Amino acid sequence: MSLMDRLFNALDGAYPNRWRAAFPDQHAIDHWQDEWAQAFEDEGLTPRDVGVGRKACRRLYDWPPSIAEFLRACRPASTNTPEALFYRAQTEMQRRRDGLPDNWPSWALFWAAASLGNDLLYGTFKGMEARWCVAMEANQHRTDAPEEAPKQIAVARISPAEAADRLREIGGKVKAIGAPASGIKLDWARSIAEKTARGHYGNAYGQRMAAEAFVNLRQPVPPALVPFLPARALVAANDHGEEAA
Structure with a gap:
């Protein structure tokens, strides 16, 4: 079996009924393998790194991991490195966009993430390292919290x-x-x-x-x-x- 096949089966076993439910057919599985394999190549992960990430997911996540979460699990480095902060910002911003509670280590990190917009959510650290470091430096002294968005939006029914x-x-x-x-x-x-x-x-x-x-x-x-x-x-x-x- 290939590395990606073994990883798919491992995640399916770790998250029964939840992991495989996201893949309605073989085409979806093939697409997942292509995207994650490309991310592993972009980040320079080794098979050992992937093994570390697979084991770390068992204690880190009660839900199937996203690619950003899995990459972070593969390299459990210091939480204060630019790379670790990049993936932390991705996770918190996605939760904020989804209307879920977010937990920012500092508002400076929030403003650095917000300054990159959607590029942050869909990028990788390797591809955005220079921009991310500039954004963190430019916002390092910000302590102001963003205005809170409404928790719920009323949906009006119209004819x-x-x-x-x-x-x-x-x-x-x-x-x-x-x-x-x-x-x-x-x-x-x-x-x-x-x-x-x-x-x-x-x-x-x-x-x-x-x-x-x-x-x-x-x-x-x-x-x-x-x-x-x-x-x-x-x-x-x-x-x-x-x-x-």
């Missing part, structure tokens, strides 16, 4: 007709992004930027739309939205900044 009206209204706002600058306000985009800076906005598509709205209207892009600009828009934003200077 199909009302839903259609709202969709038309939203569609009009989306189309307005590419319209001439005269008469157009960026209040909605500024609101998204402010919420992103506070760590309370988790819709990457909305953040990208807001960032591109500033570029299209030849306005400076707020720092919190810069990570959500695609490459072409980032070039345009830099060009606008040089013109303004």
